Amino acid sequence: xxxxLDVQNLRTYYFTRRGLLKALDGVNLSLEPEEILGLVGESxxxxxxxxxxxxxxxxxxxxxIDGRVxxxxxxxxxxxxxxxRKEIRWKQISMVFQGxxxxxxxxxxxxxxxxxxxxxxxxIGKAEALEKALELLKMVGIDxxxxxxxxxEFSGGMKQRAVIAMSLACNPRLLIADEPTTALDxxxxxxxCELIKSLKEELKLSVIWITHDLPLISGISQKIAVMYAxxxxxxxxAAALIEEPLHPYTQILINSVLSIKGPKKRIDTxxxxxxxxxxxxxxxxxxxxxxxxMEVCRREEPEFVEVEKGHYVACHLYTNSKK
Amino acid sequence: MVLIxxxxxxxxxxxxxxxxxxxxxxxxxxxxxxxALRHNLGLDQPILTQFFFYLRExxxxxxxxxxxxGRSVIQEITYxxxxxxxxxxxxxxxxxxxxxxxxxxxxxxxxxxxxxxxxLGSFAGYSMPIFWVGVLFQLVFGLSLGLxxxxxxxxxxxxxxxxxxxxxxxxxxxxNGKAFLNTVSHMIMPSMVLGIYIMVPVARIMRGEMxxxxxxxxxxxxxxxxxxxxxxxxxxxxxxxxLPVITVAGLHFSGLLGGAxxxxxxxxxxxxxxLLASSVMLRDFPMVxxxxxxxxxxxxxxxxxxxxxxxxxxxxxxx
Amino acid sequence: xRIPIPKGPLTLLVGIVIVVSIVFLVAFADFxxxxxxNEFTNEILTPPNVAHPxxxxxxxRDILSRIIYGARxxxxxxxxxxxxxxxxxxxxxxxxxxxxxxxDRAISIPMDSIYSFPSIITxxxxxxxxxxxxxxxxxxIAIAWIPSYFRVVRSIIFSVKELxxxxxxxxxxxxxxxxxxxxxxxxxxxxxxxxxxxxMRDAILAxxxxxxxxxxxxxxxPELGADLSEGRxxxxxxxxxxxxxxxxxIFIIVLGFNMLGEGLNELVKLRRTTR
Numbered sequence: 001x002x003x004x005l006d007v008q009n010l011r012t013y014y015f016t017r018r019g020l021l022k023a024l025d026g027v028n029l030s031l032e033p034e035e036i037l038g039l040v041g042e043s044x045x046x047x048x049x050x051x052x053x054x055x056x057x058x059x060x061x062x063x064x065i066d067g068r069v070x071x072x073x074x075x076x077x078x079x080x081x082x083x084x085r086k087e088i089r090w091k092q093i094s095m096v097f098q099g100x101x102x103x104x105x106x107x108x109x110x111x112x113x114x115x116x117x118x119x120x121x122x123x124i125g126k127a128e129a130l131e132k133a134l135e136l137l138k139m140v141g142i143d144x145x146x147x148x149x150x151x152x153e154f155s156g157g158m159k160q161r162a163v164i165a166m167s168l169a170c171n172p173r174l175l176i177a178d179e180p181t182t183a184l185d186x187x188x189x190x191x192x193c194e195l196i197k198s199l200k201e202e203l204k205l206s207v208i209w210i211t212h213d214l215p216l217i218s219g220i221s222q223k224i225a226v227m228y229a230x231x232x233x234x235x236x237x238a239a240a241l242i243e244e245p246l247h248p249y250t251q252i253l254i255n256s257v258l259s260i261k262g263p264k265k266r267i268d269t270x271x272x273x274x275x276x277x278x279x280x281x282x283x284x285x286x287x288x289x290x291x292x293x294m295e296v297c298r299r300e301e302p303e304f305v306e307v308e309k310g311h312y313v314a315c316h317l318y319t320n321s322k323k
Numbered sequence: 324m325v326l327i328x329x330x331x332x333x334x335x336x337x338x339x340x341x342x343x344x345x346x347x348x349x350x351x352x353x354x355x356x357x358x359a360l361r362h363n364l365g366l367d368q369p370i371l372t373q374f375f376f377y378l379r380e381x382x383x384x385x386x387x388x389x390x391x392x393g394r395s396v397i398q399e400i401t402y403x404x405x406x407x408x409x410x411x412x413x414x415x416x417x418x419x420x421x422x423x424x425x426x427x428x429x430x431x432x433x434x435x436x437x438x439x440x441x442x443l444g445s446f447a448g449y450s451m452p453i454f455w456v457g458v459l460f461q462l463v464f465g466l467s468l469g470l471x472x473x474x475x476x477x478x479x480x481x482x483x484x485x486x487x488x489x490x491x492x493x494x495x496x497x498x499n500g501k502a503f504l505n506t507v508s509h510m511i512m513p514s515m516v517l518g519i520y521i522m523v524p525v526a527r528i529m530r531g532e533m534x535x536x537x538x539x540x541x542x543x544x545x546x547x548x549x550x551x552x553x554x555x556x557x558x559x560x561x562x563x564x565x566l567p568v569i570t571v572a573g574l575h576f577s578g579l580l581g582g583a584x585x586x587x588x589x590x591x592x593x594x595x596x597x598l599l600a601s602s603v604m605l606r607d608f609p610m611v612x613x614x615x616x617x618x619x620x621x622x623x624x625x626x627x628x629x630x631x632x633x634x635x636x637x638x639x640x641x642x
Numbered sequence: 643x644r645i646p647i648p649k650g651p652l653t654l655l656v657g658i659v660i661v662v663s664i665v666f667l668v669a670f671a672d673f674x675x676x677x678x679x680n681e682f683t684n685e686i687l688t689p690p691n692v693a694h695p696x697x698x699x700x701x702x703r704d705i706l707s708r709i710i711y712g713a714r715x716x717x718x719x720x721x722x723x724x725x726x727x728x729x730x731x732x733x734x735x736x737x738x739x740x741x742x743x744x745x746d747r748a749i750s751i752p753m754d755s756i757y758s759f760p761s762i763i764t765x766x767x768x769x770x771x772x773x774x775x776x777x778x779x780x781x782x783i784a785i786a787w788i789p790s791y792f793r794v795v796r797s798i799i800f801s802v803k804e805l806x807x808x809x810x811x812x813x814x815x816x817x818x819x820x821x822x823x824x825x826x827x828x829x830x831x832x833x834x835x836x837x838x839x840x841x842m843r844d845a846i847l848a849x850x851x852x853x854x855x856x857x858x859x860x861x862x863x864p865e866l867g868a869d870l871s872e873g874r875x876x877x878x879x880x881x882x883x884x885x886x887x888x889x890x891x892i893f894i895i896v897l898g899f900n901m902l903g904e905g906l907n908e909l910v911k912l913r914r915t916t917r
Contacts, residue, residue: 084549089547089549090547090548091549094547095547097547102541103544104541104544105541105559106541106563107562116548116550117549120549166544446897446900446901446904447893447897450847450896452847452854452867452889452892454850454854454867454870454871455870455888455890458870458877458885458886466878466882577761579760580760581760581761581851584763584766584855585762585855600855603770603855603856604856611770618759622760
C-alpha cells in the first residue's frame with residue numbers, strides 16, 4: 001500500500017551571510033491515510049522548516065537541495081510552482097500555522113477568508129462557497145452567524161478554530177498543524193485536540209501535528225517522530241515510543257514530564273544548550289549533551305535505521321542491532 | 324482647534340509688540356493718518372471689546388476689506404481658494420501615489436541597492452527647499468527644454484468657463500479640450516514639486532509597513548493557500564500596509580498648505596497661498612488675517628476628513 | 643532572512659562631514675570668501691567663470707561670496723531659533739508630561755492646535771507682526787516650532803515615566819527633582835540630540851522660506867532665501883546662477899543636518915535594541 005506522504009532524505013539549507021544553516025539534513029518519514037503523526041522537537045529543531053518544505057514555501061536564502069517528497073507517489077519537489085499552487089496547496093495539503101491568531105487578515109471578514117480558499121481551488125460560485133464556509137465553521141463549533149465578523153471580534157480559541165476550519169476548506173488529504181494549541185490554555189487545548197481527532201475520522205484526514213509538547217501528542221497520535229537539530233532522532237508508533245524510547249534524547253523528553261497521577265520521581269533535565277545550527281558538532285548532533293555518549297558518537301553521525309518493525313532510531317547504541 | 328487658532332491670530336496680531344497699523348502704513352506715516360486708520364479698524368478700543376467685535380465679524384462673514392483697492396477680503400479668498408485646493412489635491416494625489424509605489428518597491432527590494440538608493444533619494448528630497456526645486460523645474464522643463472509653461476495656471480486665451488474654480492475640473496466639465504491641455508500643462512510642474520513633500524514621508528512609512536506586513540502570518544497563510552503572488556501582494560499585503568499612509572498623508576496636509584504658499588509664489592499661480600504672501604509683503608493686515616483664518620478652517624476640515632476615511636477603511640476602529 | 647546593511651553609521655558619517663564643513667565655512671567665512679558680501683563690481687550678471695566661480699548677480703556681487711556669508715546668516719538664525727524653541731519646548735514638554743493630568747491637558751490643547759497648523763504660515767504671521775529683521779525672524783520660527791519639540795519630548799517622557807524602575811525610585815522615596823534630573827532626562831538625552839539636529843533642518847528651511855517670501859533680514863545682508871528670490875528675476879534673461887546656487891547651498895546645509903539627525907536617530911535605535 002502506498003503511503004500518503006513519503007519524505008526521503010530531505011535536505012533544506014539556508015545560505016545566510018553568517019554561514020550555511022542546515023535546517024533539515026536528511027529527514028525520512030512516512031505518513032499513511034487517516035493517520036496522525038506527531039512531530040516533536042525543541043524550537044529550532046527544524047519542525048517548521050519541514051512543514052514549509054513539504055509544501056515548498058521555502059524562500060531565499062533557504063533552498064531545498066536534496067531529497068524527495070512523495071505525495072501519493074508523486075514527487076512534489078519536481079512539480080512546477082504553478083502545479084503546487086493550483087493542485088497541491090490547500091487542495092491536497094493545507095496548513096495551520098503557529099500562533100494562528102495572526103493567520104487571519106484583520107481587514108477581511110472571517111467567512112471571506114474561507115471562501116477565498118474555496119473559490120480559488122474549486123469551480124463553484126461564490127454563493128455556494130459561502131455556504132460551504134459556514135458549514136465548516138459549524139463543524140469546528142463556531143456559530144455560522146459569526147462568519148460575517150472580523151477576526152478581532154473573535155476570541156483566541158475561536159480564531160484558532162476558524163483557522164482550522166479555513167484549512168479544511170478544500171477537503172485536503174493532509175493537514176499540517178504547526179503547534180496549533182501552544183498559545184491556548186489547557187481547556188482549549190483539550191477542545192482542539194478532540195476537534196482534530198473527530199475531524200480526522202469524519203473527513204478521512206491525515207495530520208502532521210507539530211509540537212514540543214510530548215505528552216499532548218502521545219494521547220492522540222498514531223506515530224511520533226522526534227526531531228533534533230535538523231534530523232530525526234527517532235520515529236515509531238506512539239505506543240512504542242512511550243513504552244520503550246530508544247534514543248537518549250527521547251528518553252529524557254519522556255522522563256522530564258511530570259504526571260499528576262503517577263508516582264513521584266525526579267525529573268531529568270538535559271544539560272548543555274541547543275546546538276547552533278551554523279556550527280553543528282562533529283559526529284552525532286546530540287553527543288555533547290548525551291549521558292551515554294561513546295567514542296564513535298564523537299566521530300560519526302549515526303544512520304537512521306529500523307531497529308524494530310516500524311521503529312527507527314538514529315543512535316550508535318543501536319546501529320549494530322539492526323533487524 | 325479652529326477656535327484656538329482664531330484666538331491665536333488675534334493675540335498675535337494685536338498684542339505682540341510691533342504696531343500693526345504702523346507696520347501697514349510704514350514708519351514715515353504722519354500720526355493723524357495712523358490714528359485715523361486705527362480708529363477705522365477699531366484698534367483703539369479696549370482689547371476685550373476688540374476681541375468681541377472680531378469674533379462677531381468673523382462669524383457673520385464680514386471679514387473686512389483689503390487695504391488694496393478695498394476689495395472684500397472674503398470675496399478675494401473664495402475666488403482664489405479653489406486654485407489652491409486644486410494644487411493641494413493634485414500634489415496630495417501625485418505625492419501619495421508615487422510615495423506608495425516607491426515605498427513598495429523599496430520594501431520588496433529590502434537591503435538591496437535599489438532600496439538604499441531610494442532611501443538616499445528621500446533624504447535628499449526632504450532636504451530640498453521647495454522653492455528651489457520649483458525654480459530648477461522651471462529652468463529645466465520650462466526654459467531649457469521649453470516643454471512646459473513656467474508661470475500662471477492657464478493662458479488667458481485658453482481659460483475655461485469658471486464652474487468650480489478648479490480649472491482642470493472646469494475644463495473637463497465644460498468639455499473644453501484645449502483648456503484641459505492648457506491647464507494641465509501649467510499645473511504639472513507645481514503639483515510635482517509640491518508632491519515631493521508628501522512623497523517622501525509616504526514612501527518611508529509605506530516601506531516600513533510593507534516590510535512589517537510581509538512578515539505576518541496571514542501573508543504566509545495566503546501563500547500556503549496557493550494564491551498567486553500578485554494577489555498576495557495587492558489584496559493582502561498592500562491593503563494592510565496602506566492604512567498608516569492615510570494618517571501620514573493627513574498629518575502632512577498642513578505642511579502641504581505651507582508649501583503651497585511657496586509653490587504658488589514660484590509659479591505665479593493666483594491662489595490663496597500667493598495671496599497670503601503678497602498681502603504680507605504689502606502689509607495688508609485684513610487680508611493676511613483673513614487668509615490665515617481660512618487656512619485654519621481648511622486644516623480643521625482636512626483633519627476631520629482624514630479621521631473619517633480612516634474609520635471607513637479599517638474595521639478595527641470602533642466608533 | 644534578509645540581512646540589513648546598517649544604514650546608521652553611513653548616514654551619520656556623511657552628516658557629520660557635511661555639518662563640520664558648514665561650520666568651518668561659516669566660522670571662517672571672512673577668510674574663505676573671495677570677495678566681500680556686498681562688494682559691487684562692474685560685472686553684472688556674468689555667468690560662472692574663473693574670477694567668479696558662481697557668477698555675479700544683478701548688482702554685480704559675487705555669488706559665491708554671498709552664499710558663504712548667507713550660509714552664516716542662515717545657520718545663525720537656525721541656531722537662535724532652535725535654541726529658543728528647543729529650550730522652551732523641551733522644558734514645557736517635560737513638565738507637562740511629568741505632572742500629567744489637568745496641567746498636561748491644559749498645555750497640550752493649544753500646543754496641538756498650533757502644531758496642526760502649517761508652521762511656516764504661523765512663523766510668517768508672527769514675523770509679520772513683529773516687523774522684519776533677523777532676530778524677529780528667528781523668534782517667529784522659534785515660536786512656531788515650539789509645539790514640535792513639546793510633543794516629542796512629552797511622548798518620550800510619557801514612555802519613560804511608565805518604566806518600572808521609576809516606580810521603584812518613587813517607592814524608595816526619591817524626590818521629584820531627583821527623579822527628573824538623574825533618571826528621566828538622561829534617558830531622553832540621545833533622542834533630544836537628534837531632535838535638535840532635525841530641528842535645525844526645519845529652522846533653516848523655514849528661515850530660507852521666509853527670506854524667499856520677503857520676510858527676514860533686509861537687504862543688502864545676504865540671505866539665501868532672499869537671494870534666491872532676487873535671482874529669479876534674472877531667470878527669463880537666461881541667468882540661472884543667481885537662483886540656483888543659493889538654493890544649492892540651502893540644500894547642502896539642510897541635507898547635512900538632516901543626515902546628522904537621522905543618523906543620530908539610528909544610533910539611538912541601535913543602542914536601545916542592544917541594551
